[in-house]
Amino acid sequence: MAMLPETSRRRLLLGAGALGASALATGCVANDPPQERSAAPVAAGGDNAEPGKHVRIGFSAPAADHGWLAAMTTNARAQAEKLPDVTFRPTEGSTDVNRQIAQVETLINEKVDVLVVLPADGKALTGVAREAMRAGIPVVNVDRVFDSPEAYRLWIGGDNYGMGVNAADYIAEQLRGRNVDDPVIAEVAGTDSLPLTQERSAGFREGLAKHGLRVSRRVAAEFTAETGEQEMTNLLQAASRLDAVWNHDDDQGIGVLAAVEAAGRDEFFLVGGAGSRQVMDRIKAGDSVVRATVLYSPSMCSSAISLARLLGQGRGMSDLAEHEVPRSVTTYSAVVTGENVDRYLDIGFAS
Template sequence: MPPTSRRGLLFGTAAVSAGALLTACTSNEPKNAAPAAGNAPAADDKPGRPVTIGFAGPQADHGWLNAINQNAKRRAEKYSEVTLEITEGSNDTAAQIGQIQTLINKKVDVLVVLPADGKALTQVGLQAMRAGIPVINLDRVFASPQAYRCWIGGDNYGMGLNAGRYIGEQLKGKPNAKVVELAGLDNLELTKQRTQGFDDALRNYPNITKVARQAAEFTVESGQAKMAQLLQAQQRFDALWNHDDDQGVGALRAIQQAGRDDFLMVGGAGAKSAMDAIKADDGVLKATVLYPPTMAASAIDLARALGQKKGVGGMSELEIPASITLYSAVVTKDNVDEYLPTGFS
């Protein structure tokens, strides 16, 4: 696990689609499904027993990270019986451990934790579980399954796979097609997973060759600098996959400055700015592959269900699942209106 840093926290390791998951976890829409087996209670909007949820998330210094915190807060506000004890947010491992221990000492009913470093925070997850406080491990996974009751997070391999499939389908009729990749931080496992998924997808398209790859740092500045290098080195290519929409803002600046419009671009994560550009359809950005920050809202739903000893609406089991992996949907101009409400700033 790399040393803790702002960029090191951006995403976790890794199916249910984001929209389907929200419906399944919250049952906010009228129920049409048959009653759960054994008359199991299901999570719903009707107020239940009071639940205090402790939330220890990241420092909101990146669009996706800020969206994680906002999704958690907004979801908790939907429930009159839910009290959310939220920490200030920290990307420092020692500080976050202290914040979680404070929540344990307050005897919250359930904990939701997006750890700065999954491995380093495993012991405090174990501490909470041993104290009888169930833990929802959000995105960056703890080193031991005994440190959490349920894991919910994104699918990094799936992001790369779906990006590669989309680009492959767009270029499958083009002989000797060339693609380039603007990755994230190479010392993060998630970056390796996204690249592996992308490469695996491209193997199904023998007419396509990946001719270049640059690793950026999930920032606007790094995206602009690394994209400028790619453009200078590659005079012709047909598609670009960029791992992160925040660094994609910089990448688009470099593309505009170079006056290039001879390729299509696919982003990653699902920022509102990316979706707006896709809807306008007046530039190179044609799609983005989701890594939904709505997972934080779903984590609150799961925590509420645990605290009230309910199951998950739409499922027959008495208990919530042990793990939930979100689906990395591809957003294009054909479906962007559906996903715009989930776009983050």
Template sequence: MNTRMRRAAVAVAATAMAVSLAACGSAKESGDKAKDSGGGKKGDELKIGLLLPENQTARYEKFDKPLIEKKISELTNGKAEVVYANAKQDATVQNQQVDTMITNKVDVLIVDAVDSKAIAGGVKRAKDAGIPVVAFDRLAEGPIDAYTSFDNEEVGRVQGKALLDALGANAKAGQIVMMNGAITDPNAKLFKQGAKSVLEGKVNIGKEYDTKEWKPENANANMEAAISALGKDKIVGVYSANDGMAGGIITALKAAGLAKLPPVTGQDAELAGVQRIVAGEQFMSVYKPYAPEAAAAAEMAVKLAKGEKLDAIAKSKVDSPTTKGVPTVLVPVVSLTKDNIKDTVLKDGVYTIDEICTAKYKAACDAAGLKK
């Protein structure tokens, strides 16, 4: 090869190398930008982590988990994998589960925190690993990307109003007991605030408890203490933050030998709670349509995993103690009493007549007009 031809070949090779390097640099830069903006994820072949807090309350395993899984499957043409774990009310275990999800390289994480403060470190570790986090049902601390729940102060207001309606003219004839939820659950504080905004000044609050871990047995022990302190005949009503605790409370009231049970509130429309309402042992529950909440969590998770914006889903924003302006979906709630069982949990297919009206409750169901 002569000198001129050699120089031409070198020039062509150099140009090709420069173009190649530029293209590589451009691709890398484009990839980095996609990564920074949350893009570059797989299409529908996503791996979505789901962490739920406990299995004492029926809703998590019976409703939330299958509803979220179903919606994610619909949104991803059945191609997404949901990796599930339940912390069984242990905040330390839940933080370990977050680390496992990070190791498994999930694309997004849905977390219902056992303890909203304790989970903050896990949320930060997930974010540092490039994994967006959706706070489900409870407003977790740390750098969360989205949040969905019910209007929790409204839950308390609905409970408080129902209790006042049940008490009527007897609202100040004696004392009520307030059985609030766990202090580790930020929702419990909101339930209490909402209830007190309705009840204060209109009832006499004889005893008030923040019940450890939402456990029925703890509510039962607290109620026994309240009965001992106030006298069984002085208690005209009980504010119970959820149905599980209402069961423990009613057991204590029955054991005390009351001639007539005072009205007791609840929340979650658990099957046992609905049956107690039919039987006249529990006055009300708060029915929270789980499907819209689960759908919102699934939609936000899928969009975040794909690097898409949440504007079309999250129409409002909330502030947590650590993060401002979190995109949020809040779902409305319904006061469930004997009068609207047909129009709520039966109409929505949460339960069937056969599930509610077992042999033990058949007579009460007949009296309430709950028949096939």
């Protein structure tokens, strides 16, 4: 579109303004009632619960060698089974990136209607996801984002930065309530080389800074229970006093809590991450240092299947006015505490 010269553009704006003022004055003199504006339609997607065109959904995720990952696949399958107009075509999970690429290629060749992919490595799977999109198969990218937006129609995942911020806000509130001066705050991170860990740590660090607080001690536990126990043991030996701990991941938290109990330490409170059922049960029981967990729920994979169905049927979301499914959905990292834990027990996953 060609740009108007500045003087012409100014005349156009002034002319439009004069026309608007004239119309407004005419309306006021005539005492005409204001014209009713047509409201945007709601429920443009129709009733999403109503069965629609049958959709064949291909699904690919890494091997379930972690409680959270296992729950992602379990949730996807369970959601598909609830939908009478969906056929679920999963592949066998693998930690081998090349094998996952080959499995996605198989689903493309089978001409599934929609693909739901949780990539073991977003960058490595970008090429095959773009291949699917070029073949006319919409791709729902779950959590670990592909390198190119051309590789997916929809991304759905968690808010890693927000997870850290919400953990920081909760810890700051609890410390204020306990009148703790100059608190010693520890962080048990996941795998430092992963962007998600970096984002969680950045959110936690910057969230604490808002309250005039900082991370005093930090270790990385690689998202495993074994390393969690080892790193927490080292942390406890190095710190004679702790006031609060944020552990990024409830799966590695199994080891973290084992180390805490073995050391007999209970002068601090601990906030978990992700939302395992075991941690929620500990929160509800109130019999340990665990006081909360910040959600990064695998229920996002259930939602991914439901959204893939709507994409395959050419429908929007019934609660939105838009006729299309959104481009991206970011889940919220709610803080689960003793006060609200019953509300979230249904999405707690097995570590």
